[in-house]
Amino acid sequence: MADVGATGAEIRATRIEKAKTLQAQGMNPYAYRWERTHTAAVLQEKYAHLAAGEAVGDRVSVAGRIMARRVFGKLAFFTLQDDSGTIQLYLDKQTISQGMGEAAFADLKHLTDVGDILGAVGTLKRTEKGELSVVVESYTMLTKSLLPLPDKWHGLTDVEKRYRQRYVDLIVNPHVRDTFRKRALITAAIRRYLNEQGFIEIETPVLQAEAGGAEARPFITYHNTLEMQLYLRIATELHLKRLIVGGFEKVYELGRIFRNEGISTKHNPEFTSIEIYQAYADYNDMMTLTEAIITTAAMEVLGTLKMTYQGETIDLTPPWRRVTMHDGVLEATGIDFRQLSDLAAAKTAAQKVGVKDLDTCDTIGRVLNEVFEQTVEPTLIQPTFVLDYPVEISPLAKPHRSQPGLVERFELFIVGREHANSFSELTDPLDQRQRLEEQARRKAAGDLEAHSVDEDFLTALEHGMPPTGGLGIGIDRLVMLLTDSPSIRDVIAFPLLRPESAGGQV
């Protein structure tokens, strides 16, 4: 193995040789199991009291990946990383020779690399420099790594490589593992809270004959035996409502949604939402529930409701501000849409305050929404419920009990982004049919995101759905908020990327 170079291929070849050498010495470089007594974090805590230079005879067994090697003539220090943290291995020639024979220390120097997964048995001591260490009596190669890890100091920073090779990102960037641990804590805390409140989680179909429940373009797939086109769900709404019709009074589903739309720092084609439906409740109850869920999640991972996101201070302490869409727009622009009854006048007023892209707005309500999105949304940094949306952009929401032309709907905004969407659900089957048929007309006229008519859903409503409050929360955005992550790709383990080999290789 003399004269090896340092290209990736050469490093790999060298390591394969090392694995063969280990094998020839009777050590399987791909072991079956390891009996571990302690994780790194448990050791660090249990022996926190050891003073520098102090040693104890307790024999422990650890395992993990070698993240750093500092090798001297007859002494070496390895940093071993496991799921819980890191622990230093103190490897001196004399101790290892006693445990494993004369050649063991030289083998350690020549046959192990950063990246290998090692098991080690030994006693504990805190070195004179203050690092808790396992004084190794014997070690075992558990897995020989063939590929080098990124630069130990700079790590892996290339975002494309981080997403494409997330396993490397996770090995060398500890905060990435933290983010996904927190994501798991958040979803677990939300489920625990809802279960305690008497909600049950029911899984509804991902494959659907009609993709309904939201304004979005679906993914299309094909079932061979049925010989039919199917859609991946764009929402869980219409099936969860069927369950309310069926007599469940508190249901939810936390799961994957698919929308065939653009990719950005805030959008991944598959993402996770939770939708929650509660019989005999309205959107006011849902606001309280939203506050409870998000504060529960925040306390779980942050332990406080006062937090920062990308340098901005956010206070999640309820109750959160509530403002109607009309009042929000009036505040931001001086335009009072309640005084406007003419589409052209509404557009003129909107243009006057710098709102663009009004061409497709064919009703005053849609103009209002456009003005809201462009002038108010980005300013809603602290948690804010925006209430009472135009009926034409809310085809599944119940008409407002006192405001004609509006529905009982709110969206929650934090750091200028939508985090939740909720209605007093529309339960009148005839009104619902009219609204969906209007959507179907828009779809026929070329609106790719318009709702489709789901006849079975309408039939369910005709059997009678109790008054119901519904709520959807975007889990990825919530995790972004609570982990201070700037991009949705930071909270999705394997975000969708175009394959490197795709396209016009000549």
Place this chain on the structure above:
RNA sequence: GGGUCGCUAGCUCAGCGGUAGAGCACUCGGCUUUUAACCGAUUGGUCUUGGGUUCGAAUCCCAGGCGACCCA
């Protein structure tokens, strides 16, 4: 969809018309208290792909690929 920027050694980056560079990693030698260990010696490249301009292209031009950011 439009604009801007990026892609050079395993990793992080220089080089911007004249023989392809550094640090870390790798390999070899030395070293029993390191933690970005240190000292010494090597080694490592289809400069994202394809065209073009030029005596000469990593560098300039055109087109493609992949990504990042901003805008829609």
